[in-house]
Amino acid sequence: MDKIPILRMGAFLLVSIQVDLYDRLALNLEADLVQMVNKTSAKGVLIDISAVSIVDSFMGRIIGNIASMSKILDAQTVVVGMQPAVAITLIELGLPLKGVHTALDMEKGMRLLRSMIDDPEEDADEDQTIDDSITE
Amino acid sequence: MSQKTYQLLQNKKKNILELWMKNQLTDEGLREDLISNDELRNQSEELIEALVGNLSGNNFTNLESDEWSPVIEILGGIAITRARQGFSPRETGNFVFLLKEAILEVLQQELEDPKALFAESQKINRLMDNLSVVTFETFIKGREEVILRQTDEITEISTPVIRVWEGILALPIIGTLDSARTQVVMENLLQEIVETGSSIAILDISGVPAVDSLVAQHLIKTVSATRLMGAECIISGIRPEIAQTVVHLGIDLSNIITKATLASALAYSFKIMRLEVKKIGTVSK
Structure with missing residues (x-):
């Protein structure tokens, strides 16, 4: 049975989905992740789906669920690296993933998580996706 | 068709061609700018050869x-080339009709028995009518292909994604947004976001003549998809009239930055x- 590894990095949990998710695997991931958030009292969850090329409505819901569950457990969820085709599919399916934070890549996702942990008040309910500290 | 008439037409092929060419060259629909006389003669000869042989x-x-x-x-080849070269339907149709006249004229000269002449003329008539229908069908098909290709090209070139700054993309939309175009716009934009790693996309709709609920729906979709990718999408260039329509239609754009x-x-x-x-x-001198 396949299993998606959940890595701990400081106060964050990293999940990198490298295979196409099927329903059972997604459900297991959801259960494992909630357990891990609880066990490690993580502050943030970063899900990398850059290798996922196929999604269906079930997958979209699972991702949404994970975000809502982590939020209840006081951890922010950021989904990074979504493929254009996947984004279009989710929109066409009517799943705009409200409440899930997104970022273009791992690096930007990490920065976003950090900024949210630093001042949670500011970003708590806004779907803020940009936090570039580029200054000139 | 009787063997006699067939032989007759075979022998008179040359005459028919000359007659047809004469008709074509004196016809006022002759387009010397689009096709040279030699080329026209080659086409005509080829067609007569195949036709009479059949x-x-x-x-x-x-x-x-x-x-x-x-x-x-x-015939189809000729019709398609003419459609592409920009011949009018009348000019293309005349090509076949003048051939019919030429054949009938030759028949009239050669056949003495009125009964036989009538019977053969009718056959030729029916045949040539059918051939002109084919010509027209192919001609129209050729024109449609041209139109389709142009439509494709317009969709291609009308959705440029511009990099205005490091990390900022702009996408000016000009013309009406329909489902097919939104799809192209969305795909281009998302692809470009991935390639350049941009975190902000600006959709400028000052060139969109009208916004109805469907167009607004498409815009919202594009914005949501961009957001899913992890970039922010700003809509700019909303004209006062458009703002009016949007509010009157009851479309909620409140969670989109405009x-x-x-x-x-x-x-x-x-x-x-x-x-x-x-x-x-x-600057100091």
């Missing part, structure tokens, strides 16, 4: 059968990215 059989109505396919092929002009959208992007544009002091 008259021995008795099948004059079912042009879909195999024996007619060479003639149809030649700016009046591309300039203010850019200024806003700079603010998010914590960039500053400053005027530097006067």
Whole structure:
């Protein structure tokens, strides 16, 4: 049975989905992740789906669920690296993933998580996706 | 068609061609600018050759059968080329009609028995009518292909994604947004976001003539998809009339960042990215 590894990095949990998710695997991931958030009292969850090329409505819901569950457990969820085709599919399916934070890549996702942990008040309910500290 | 008439037409092929060419060259629809006389003669000769060679059989109505396919092929080729070269339907149609006249004229000269003449003329008539229908069908098909290709090209070139700054993309939309176009716009934009790693996309709709609920729906979809990718999407260039329609239609754009002009959208992007544009002091001499 396949299993998606959940890595701990400081106060964050990293999940990198490298295979196409099927329903059972997604459900297991959801259960494992909630357990891990609880066990490690993580502050943030970063899900990398850059290798996922196929999604269906079930997958979209699972991702949404994970975000809502982590939020209840006081951890922010950021989904990074979504493929254009996947984004279009989710929109066409009517799943705009409200409440899930997104970022273009791992690096930007990490920065976003950090900024949210630093001042949670500011970003708590806004779907803020940009936090570039580029200054000139 | 009787063997006699067939032989007759075979022998008079040259005459028919000359007659036809004469008719064509004196016709006022002659387009010397589009086709040279030599080329016209070659086309005509080729068609007569195939046509007369096919008259021995008795099948004059079912042009879909195999024996007619060479003639149809030649005629179709000519019709398609003419459609592409910009001939008018009348000019293309005359090409076949003048051939009919030429054949009938030759028949009239050669056949003495009125009964036989009538019977053969009718057959020729029916056949040539069928051939002109084929010509027209192919001609229209050719024109449609041209139109389709142009439509594709317009969709291709009308959705450029511009990189206005490091990390900021702009996408000016000009013309009406329909489902197919939104799809192209969305795909181009998302692809470009991935390639450039941009975190802000500005959709400028100052070139969109009207916004109805469907167009608004498409815009919202594009914005949501961009957001899913992890970039922010700003809509700019909303004209007062459009703002009016949107509100009257009851479309909720409140969770989308909207700016009046591309300039203010850019200024806003700079603010998010914590960039500053400053005027530097006067250049000293």
